[in-house]
Amino acid sequence: MSDEKDIKYCAVIRTLGRAGAKYQALLDSLVGQTLPPSRILVYLAEGYDAPRETVGVERIVRCPKGMIAQRALPFDEVDTDYILFLDDDIAIAPDGVERLARAMLGTEADCAFADFYALHSLSAGQKFRLWLEKGDRPTSDRRWAYRECRSSATAYCAAPEKVMPSQTGCGGAILCSKAAYRAIDFHEERWADAFGYPLGEDHLFLYKMYVRGFKVVAQFDSGFTHLDASADRPVDFASECNRLAVLHCVWYRCHYHRQPAAKRIADGFFYGILSAKQISLRAALALRRLSIRPLSVYFAAMRSARRIVVSDEFSRLPRF
Secondary structure (H helix, E strand, O other): OOOHHHOOEEEEEEEOOOOOHHHHHHHHHHHOOOOOOOEEEEEEEOOOOOOOOOOOOOEEEEEOOOOOHHHOOOOOOOOOOEEEEEOOOEEEOOOHHHHHHHHHHHOOOOEEEEOOOOHHHOOHHHHHHHHHHHOOEEEOOOOOOEEEOOOOOEEEEOOOOOEEEOOOOOOOEEEEEHHHHHHOOHHHHHHHHHHOOOOOHHHHHHHHHHHOOOOEEEEOOOOEEEOOOOOOOOOOHHHHHHHHHHHHHHHHHHHHOOOOHHHHHHHHHHHHHHHHHHHHHHHHHHHHHOOOHHHHHHHHHHHHHHHHHOOHHHHOOOOO
């Protein structure tokens, strides 16, 4: 088995060039790694100015704009066997990449991600709200850090170990073999960029890797910190509608799309239960606020999602 010190990787950052000090913190932490990258490649969306922040060694590569478009490239510039995918608002402890590489190699995994969610550490009230809104729930099952449910909700280990196999997770920092990345054909999922900011893109990436037979592990206490450059994004009607619509499409793509009839019926049943709960919750909010908005945004999102899943482009996609 290779030692983590022997791993050669390129750091691949997607950005619009607007993360400012948070982007600078990422660059600074990369050049200070105990396991430094062979190259730092910054994939900047076309039409955006190059960031002024720099460490002098990174290379800017122009590419199409999109959360998935900027992570669904051939990456011909990557000349190593491993890729460290990064958002532009991540800070890394000096030995963070080394720890992530150790987690991947020690479990003979193809992919390891730094966990930012830490759902197991939420308060009881926060866990209840998460279950109420999304259906995510803790479980005593210690086989998986995060397990994908047929309703698209997530079952997360209530007391995880530092490194655990996972079916899904967060995508802000992923160390992955280039061969595994190429095998999942992530470019097929560019349909999700139609929503502008597809929150489910990391879900698509990691779950598709799991479904295609690659081993994914989550690392807790990784030394990676999500600085959240997008925390101030406004939540208006359109953005909330997009968020709900893309999550519906992600479920459809991962579970329902072009599956055998028996599986479609079962997945539709579980998703229907979750949807009924969400509609009931929104109806209660509408009564409390004396506003139809909680319900109208939900049904607008479902109409938007339906336009995507019945489109010719979506229908031609191969199965997951």
